[in-house]
Amino acid sequence: MNNETVHKLADALRNHRLDAPMRIMEVCGTHTTEFFRSGVRDIFPAHLTLVDGPGCPVCVTANAYLDTAIEIGRAHGVIIATFGDMMKVPSSYSSLAEEKATGMDVRVVYSPMDALEIARHDPAREVVFVSVGFETTAPTEAATVIAARDAGIRNFSILPGNKLTVPAVEALLSLGEVHIDGFILPGHVSAIIGSEAWRPIPERFGKPCVVAGFETADLITGTLALMKMIASNDRTVANEYARVVRPGGNPTALSMMRRVFEPDDAEWRGIGVIPGSGLAVRDEFSRYDGFKKFPVTPPPVKEHPGCRCGELLRGLIAPTDCALFGAACRPERPVGPCMVSTEGPCAAFYKYGGFDR
Amino acid sequence: MKILPGHGSGGRLMNELIEKTIRTRLGAHVQLDDAALLSIDGPIAFTTDSFTITPIFFPGGDIGALAVNGTVNDLAVMGADPRYLSCALIIEEGMEMADLERILDSMRAAADAAGVAIVTGDTKVVPRGAADRIFINTSGIGIVKKTPARREISDGDAILINGHIGDHGMAIMAARNNLSFSKGLQSDCASLKGMIGAVLERHPGSVKFMRDATRGGVASVLNEIVAGRPYGAKLREPSLPIRDAVKGVCGILGIDALYAANEGKAVMVVDNDAAESIVSVLREHPEGKDACIIGVIDGTHPGKAYLETAIGGRRILPLLTEEQLPRIC
Ligand code: SF4
Numbered sequence: 134m135n136n137e138t139v140h141k142l143a144d145a146l147r148n149h150r151l152d153a154p155m156r157i158m159e160v161c162g163t164h165t166t167e168f169f170r171s172g173v174r175d176i177f178p179a180h181l182t183l184v185d186g187p188g189c190p191v192c193v194t195a196n197a198y199l200d201t202a203i204e205i206g207r208a209h210g211v212i213i214a215t216f217g218d219m220m221k222v223p224s225s226y227s228s229l230a231e232e233k234a235t236g237m238d239v240r241v242v243y244s245p246m247d248a249l250e251i252a253r254h255d256p257a258r259e260v261v262f263v264s265v266g267f268e269t270t271a272p273t274e275a276a277t278v279i280a281a282r283d284a285g286i287r288n289f290s291i292l293p294g295n296k297l298t299v300p301a302v303e304a305l306l307s308l309g310e311v312h313i314d315g316f317i318l319p320g321h322v323s324a325i326i327g328s329e330a331w332r333p334i335p336e337r338f339g340k341p342c343v344v345a346g347f348e349t350a351d352l353i354t355g356t357l358a359l360m361k362m363i364a365s366n367d368r369t370v371a372n373e374y375a376r377v378v379r380p381g382g383n384p385t386a387l388s389m390m391r392r393v394f395e396p397d398d399a400e401w402r403g404i405g406v407i408p409g410s411g412l413a414v415r416d417e418f419s420r421y422d423g424f425k426k427f428p429v430t431p432p433p434v435k436e437h438p439g440c441r442c443g444e445l446l447r448g449l450i451a452p453t454d455c456a457l458f459g460a461a462c463r464p465e466r467p468v469g470p471c472m473v474s475t476e477g478p479c480a481a482f483y484k485y486g487g488f489d490r
Numbered sequence: 491m492k493i494l495p496g497h498g499s500g501g502r503l504m505n506e507l508i509e510k511t512i513r514t515r516l517g518a519h520v521q522l523d524d525a526a527l528l529s530i531d532g533p534i535a536f537t538t539d540s541f542t543i544t545p546i547f548f549p550g551g552d553i554g555a556l557a558v559n560g561t562v563n564d565l566a567v568m569g570a571d572p573r574y575l576s577c578a579l580i581i582e583e584g585m586e587m588a589d590l591e592r593i594l595d596s597m598r599a600a601a602d603a604a605g606v607a608i609v610t611g612d613t614k615v616v617p618r619g620a621a622d623r624i625f626i627n628t629s630g631i632g633i634v635k636k637t638p639a640r641r642e643i644s645d646g647d648a649i650l651i652n653g654h655i656g657d658h659g660m661a662i663m664a665a666r667n668n669l670s671f672s673k674g675l676q677s678d679c680a681s682l683k684g685m686i687g688a689v690l691e692r693h694p695g696s697v698k699f700m701r702d703a704t705r706g707g708v709a710s711v712l713n714e715i716v717a718g719r720p721y722g723a724k725l726r727e728p729s730l731p732i733r734d735a736v737k738g739v740c741g742i743l744g745i746d747a748l749y750a751a752n753e754g755k756a757v758m759v760v761d762n763d764a765a766e767s768i769v770s771v772l773r774e775h776p777e778g779k780d781a782c783i784i785g786v787i788d789g790t791h792p793g794k795a796y797l798e799t800a801i802g803g804r805r806i807l808p809l810l811t812e813e814q815l816p817r818i819c
Contacts, residue, residue: 142801143801143803172804243667349800465810475744483808484808487796
């Protein structure tokens with residue numbers, strides 16, 4: 134899209150008039166950061182509020198999951214492979230970064246396939262991949278498990294912690310505690326699951342939805358479209374990212390994901406257990422399920438006193454409402470996961486939100 | 491051949507290392523006495539820096555070139571003409587002699603290019619694991635010629651840089667992580683002595699502030715300039731010279747190029763009316779051929795460094811104390 138078009142869009146957003154407050158929610162960590170980075174959030178019309186939802190996979194991962202991963206590393210002496218974002222996330226008593234500093238073999242990888250490579254090169258060691266993410270990463274994780282089986286690699290497993298976004302948004306709305314007028318839906322997730330997968334949100338809950346991409350123009354187009362839909366009570370899912378997102382998603386990725394995983398109940402930070410919102414490894418692949426392969430009893434879960442990540446992920450507060458924000462809790466010494474992940478709302482507010490504070 | 495503990499023990503092996511390897515490669519200026527005797531006229535600038543980068547060889551340079559240029563640039567941005575360097579090597583037992591030789595050659599080449607002499611040094615060998623192959627400390631002395639004016643920075647001053655942002659930090663990260671698509675991405679490691687000398691010579695009085703944007707990158711330098719001041723620093727995002735390859739690596743790793751290290755970039759705050767002609771002086775030099783104006787000092791947001799995006803939205807550039815890239819210099 135050329136510059137002139139983007140500027141015209143920006144002017145349309147700046148000059149859009151809202152007579153009453155309107156609250157829209159995004160449920161994607163990349164949107165959280167890109168709305169700031171592009172400056173789009175800074176040119177929102179008066180009365181428009183963007184609420185950050187449960188869109189950061191690291192943030193919504195419950196302490197119990199990370200506690201178990203750490204316990205497996207400690208008790209079984211395995212190599213823990215993880216995306217870098219998880220390293221500094223505080224568990225109940227520790228973090229992978231702290232464990233690494235005190236001797237655990239923790240490796241940062243950029244893809245689960247890298248973790249499989251580590252296993253291939255070191256057949257004497259067990260490699261356990263911390264599999265955290267939404268529908269965007271699950272197909273790659275499934276492909277890795279299939280690749281491990283096809284290559285006969287037995288010293289590799291994953292800790293399935295993947296989550297599904299549609300049930301989470303439904304659960305959030307079912308709680309009935311947060312007021313949201315409409316949703317900006319994640320482009321990457323929707324490319325996998327398809328825009329149609331979101332239909333329950335407008336149909337069951339009456340909330341208009343727009344699937345949006347990540348460029349400046351996408352963010353503005355998505356926001357403008359959503360404001361208009363809310364104003365006209367248009368209870369549908371609009372796809373403003375059609376160059377990437379199909380109504381039915383990506384069938385190849387979906388079938389890969391379904392071959393290895395099946396829906397399961399999952400615990401979300403702040404929300405609790407949401408039925409059918411997680412992915413468990415199917416029995417056929419159970420030898421690659423790290424939870425089954427390395428049974429442990431983690432210590433009792435402890436939450437971080439004062440951290441309000443839970444309320445934040447439910448859309449009830451903004452990061453700046455947390456008393457620890459920017460004081461006791463900063464990116465270099467995070468108290469909660471929302472300050473750790475580059476996609477966490479607290480980290481995004483800390484890094485880019487200086488004009489909102 | 492490998493470096494052995496004996497190479498640091500003060501005996502025959504060490505003499506051989508110093509005479510045959512270090513001295514022949516670093517040049518005849520290296521004095522073997524306990525201290526180098528120098529005579530210098532006028533006020534001097536004196537600085538020191540240690541280099542622990544990993545990997546020690548990277549696209550666009552190595553730890554040796556970095557150790558020379560880093561110290562040369564620290565002197566140059568203070569308005570000094572760098573003349574003499576010391577060089578202390580802390581070598582891990584087991585390092586390949588050939589690697590050491592390569593590093594020394596590159597120190598010599600960098601020193602010659604910058605017109606400085608390495609006049610004294612020290613060598614220690616530490617047991618395996620006590621260092622990561624090699625650490626280098628260089629100290630430098632320069633003769634102060636024309637310093638930046640140090641007049642109070644004020645509204646409307648222009649912010650300049652002499653070329654692409656973030657090349658060094660992202661080349662290192664790409665090399666460490668084997669990011670294949672970053673091919674061609676190189677460190678900008680270079681001496682800025684000639685270029686800065688020319689600017690201060692031709693525009694004495696117009697340059698109010700100058701700093702090499704190493705660790706912490708451009709954003710950290712700007713924060714330093716505006717902290718506690720009645721003005722802020724506004725960068726215009728569309729004018730920022732950032733290579734696509736750097737953007738790509740930044741995207742993958744979740745790093746902002748404005749916080750990535752540079753090893754051949756100076757950020758300058760100059761009088762607005764002189765800005766264009768200073769840019770043309772910078773562009774006469776290879777290290778400044780992509781120089782440009784990237785922003786302006788303004789009073790709207792005192793104490794803040796921020797970015798104006800393509801659509802006119804603002805984004806803060808906070809002071810990040812978090813180390814984004816461990817050991818990049
Ligand atoms: S600022 Fe820190 S402590 Fe507060 S909610 Fe965010 S992550 Fe938790």
